[in-house]
Amino acid sequence: MRTAPQGMGRRGRVAGRPRPRVWRMRSHLSALLVVTMLVTFAVAGAAILLARLPAIERATQAELQAHVEQLAGRLELLLGTAQNRLELLDTLARDAPAGQAERLLDEGLRAGLPLDAVYRLSADGRVLAAGLGGEWLRRRHELIGSDLSANALFQAVRRGPAVVWSGRHMSLRGGGRVAALAVRDAAGQVLVAEVSPAVLLQAVRVAAGRRAATLWVVDRNGDVIVDTGGGREQGPLNIRAWPLMQARLQGRAAEPIFRHEGRTYHAAVAHSAVLGWDFVGQAPTGWANPRVRQLVSYMVSSLAGCLLVGLLMAPFWAQRLTRPLQRIVRRAERTTRGEPVSGDWPRGHVAEFNRLAGDLQSMAEALQERERKFLAIFNASPVPMSVTDAANAYRLLDVNEAWCRELRSSRDQVLGRTATEIGLWTEAQRSALLGRMQGQRASAETVLLRGDGEPMQAQVSAQRVALASQDLVIWAIMDIGPQRRIEQQLREMNQQLGERVAQRTEALAAANAELSATVEQLRTAQDELVRAEKMAALGGLVAGVAHELNTPLGNGVMAVSAMAEAGRSLRAAQAGGLRRSVLLRTLEQVEQATDIAGRNLRRAAHLVHSFKQVAVDQTSAQRRSFELGDVVREMVASLTPSFARTPYRIDVQVPACGLLLDSYPGALGQALGNLVQNAVQHGFEGRAHGTVRITGGRSDGPGEDGRIWLRVADDGCGIAAAQQDRLFEPFMTARLGKGGIGLGLHISQAAVENLLGGSLKLCSAPGEGACFEMRLPPRAP
Structure with missing residues (x-):
């Protein structure tokens, strides 16, 4: 008999549990190789990023600081050239006539750093001469004589150093804010040069080179006068109160990070003592940092490349690994279906698969041996047994040899047929038995027909066994006809035995009554014996005391007799004349007899007292x-x-x-x-x-x-x-x-x-x- 293995087969599923999504092992191994490679690369990449990102940020900060300091030095040189040229113009224009001074100033605008305008002011702040360009050449007369005594730059150069740079100078040409340089000579006259924001921005860009960092030029008042990041912050922004500027003013190290408009930047500050300006460099942090983006891009590109390589290589490697396992699976399927197989199970280059093949081979041999043992036990069982398919009209799948002997049918005649078809019982009998099934078991008595037509009274038991692919019912049949005949005989014997028991019970009751009377007599005899033993002990005691009393009483009687004899002798002696010696002898005899009588009587009294106390105690039980x-x-x-x-x-x-x-x-x-x-x-x-x-x-x-x-x-x-x-x-x-x-x-x-x-x-x-x-x-x- 061969049945499908219990549990989930190749296409089955466990009852009551949803079937999980199944992948082939090749797919599992491919996914495992790809995921392992990706995880390894991800871990390595994360480690690289964790190690490199702080270094990139530190390098960005250091490079930004160096760049800002270099910018400050370059701009000092560039603007210092303009300052030297302006001082030279001041010297030339101071001794030249008015018309020639203006011509010299006009030429100075076009040499070196482009200047928008140059004014020569008197000591009291009036414009003596003006170097202009463009359309303002025709309007020069509008500016000559203008009073700039209240101008902040003029006031600063008069009270302070001889050279002053300012980023908040109000231009005479249009009233706009421009950068300006003021130079005071020995005579107190001041030469003022205006530089437009565009020119100053171009100068800063030239000094900065090709660096992509945003630079701010901040004047001594904290106003941003140059913004290389598009000029959005140039003019309206004042950063004097910012922590990085306060730190610079207080002589502390500037804050390396600051936030502006929701973004975080690296900050570097350099101060130019010559110009009096601060140069603030900005570099984005985190993902906005180009170096960070470049590093992450490299990592992502490498990850994509590894993924591509893994997707190409993993299937081939997985197929090579799983090929022996597929052969093992095919061999296991053939073994499960019961097909005859011979030889060793497939082996490969993977030790675990080889061990699995060896274990499966041992298991298959053990299962085959177990199946042979089961069939041997099944056929050797003295109880007639059969196996039917509940899903196929209860057709017989196997019967043991005891079934064939008991029901007198051969195996070839009944396998594949139902019990009704072979005439074993009727369909109604089978339905009635299965209707009594409680849980997975059922049992009932019925009459079956053997293969030769002889009826058989049998006890039929059924056990349902649900497998993964089959629903089986195991039947056991026991011939109970002889047992029922014996039971009938026993019932008849029990009836006869009941009558005998009743008779014997009456006899036992009579014997029991007689025995009870005998026991009562024995108990009475025992009590009498106990009392007799007590009285015998007391009688022995009395006899002993009586015997003991004879001696003192006899001695007393003898002493009294001696005293009587002495009295008679004394009376006889008195008749013939009483002598003194006779009287003394008589008195001595009386005293001796009295002493003997007294001692013996006291002894007798003591014995009587002891006996009386003992007798009273033993008889009264007080x-x-x-x-x-x-x-x-x-x-x-x-x-x-x-x-x-x-x-x-x-x-x-x-x-x-x-x-x-x-x-x-x-x-x-x-x-x-x-x-x-x-x-x-x-x-x-x-x-x-x-x-x-x-x-x-x-x-x-x-x-x-x-x-x-x-x-x-x-x-x-x-x-x-x-x-x-x-x-x-x-x-x-x-x-x-x-x-x-x-x-x-x-x-x-x-x-x-x-x-x-x-x-x-x-x-x-x-x-x-x-x-x-x-x-x-x-x-x-």
Whole structure:
């Protein structure tokens, strides 16, 4: 069975996700090469621009400053020539007659720097002579005699230096503002020469050479008298208050940048001390700088050239790189379609493509091996399975061998056909099953027809699997006819079993009632045994005390008999005459008998008192305050007669006071007596000697709450480890049939834990004796 791979195929797309725009790898590589080249060039170009632009700006600033300073020097030379010529004219015209002086002045206008007019003024400011040209030659008489005493230039040359340049001189010819030079001679007469703005502009341009920078000539008042940038600022603009001019006037370095009419310019200022003027050079910054534009143009041109070269070379290089990959893709497509291929996958000159080809080859071999394994598993499955195409009327694509065996049809007969066409079931059965499908699964029981026409009751399960190019349904069929027959048999057996269970339940109920009665009888017998054990212990105590009382009472009776005999002897001696010696002997006998009788009677009274206290405590189970030492000693005293004729002894080491308890002395004495009796009966069995040591004290450790401990330890044979876990269970005894019923330790533990509120623990090892420890609270619950 072969199906399309899951996911997006060559022309498919992932469900629910728009198909992205797909390019061929050759286009990707071409674009990558071009973009890489452009990015590299852009980064390099940006680095060059970042490094060169500040250098260009600095070079522009430095060149502008040098140019302005050179301009100032050249213009000083150029205008100094005019100044020298004017001084020469002044010398010539001073001694010449009036008519000749005017002729000399007219000729001076046409030699060297062109001058518009030359006036010779008297010391009081009147025009003595005028050198003119053009139409003003005929109007010379209009100017002779004019009073220029109020003229600013005349006032400046009279009060100041002998030579003064001005850019704000009002021309006598037309009233316009022109540049003028005034020279004062020794006699106080002044020679004034007018220079038109056009002439001065031409002089500045000649001095500036071919430099493209805009130059302003600024007079001492801050007015721009020359503007080489078209003359827009010539006349109306005054820059005296500008920061660059203020810096020059204050002797500081001029500001290198200034803004004018929304644009930023480099600024350079040079001052001419000879002319009294400032020369301001301007050069545009940023993109307006021709050098910057030229550099950027070079970079853009280079980028365009690189782009053109990249567009021409990238496709060829990309095709060379992707040719092996295209062969790998074609081989992968053939493998995906399941076409038989042989040999190694294509290799090329790119290591990654070779590695990809090797990995794809390994993957293809693994997929083929996996497909073979899948087909083997599919065919080896004991469950009949089939695969149908949901998009093509559920036609069978593949069936396994179990399906062929179970439904008795061959694969060639059914592949490519629907289940309805081969008579497996009806269309209604299939529709009903698919109608029950929840999500991607469906399951139902139905009756199928095998290939030989035999019906089969089956459990049919369907699983829908959506692939990229196919919608498949996997069917599993299980013959449940035998199972249903077995279920029917089980139902019949269950019915029979129910009847049997009912009968057995009645029998169990009767047995349970009988068992409950037996348990109640056993519980009553156990209580009777416990009471019998207590009474037996008390009877043994009574027998021991009675036996112990025989000795003092017998001695007392003997002493009383001796006193009676002495009295009779004294009375007989009195009849025959009482002698002193007889009286003394009789008195001595009476005293001895009285002493013996008194001591034995006191001993008997002490025994009776101890027995009475123990008997009262054990029979009444009353609660009272008592000293532990008193109860222990009373109990030992009552047990001593039992040990009178044995080789065993009891050693008591309990303080007489300081261990006060508010508890039940009877339960404590009973537990203590059982522990002592247990030591004698079990620990000392078969031994010629033995000691039971009773010790007590108070625990003052953390968490003890002042608990009192009482230990009963013997040096007997000990208790086996296997018996220690069950030692306190009822009827647990090693002397069964020898007078022991196994309730002594159980009664002791119950008394200590339930009534006294304490605990009873055992510590023993075979051959090392046994130690029972009670831990009792000072106040019982």
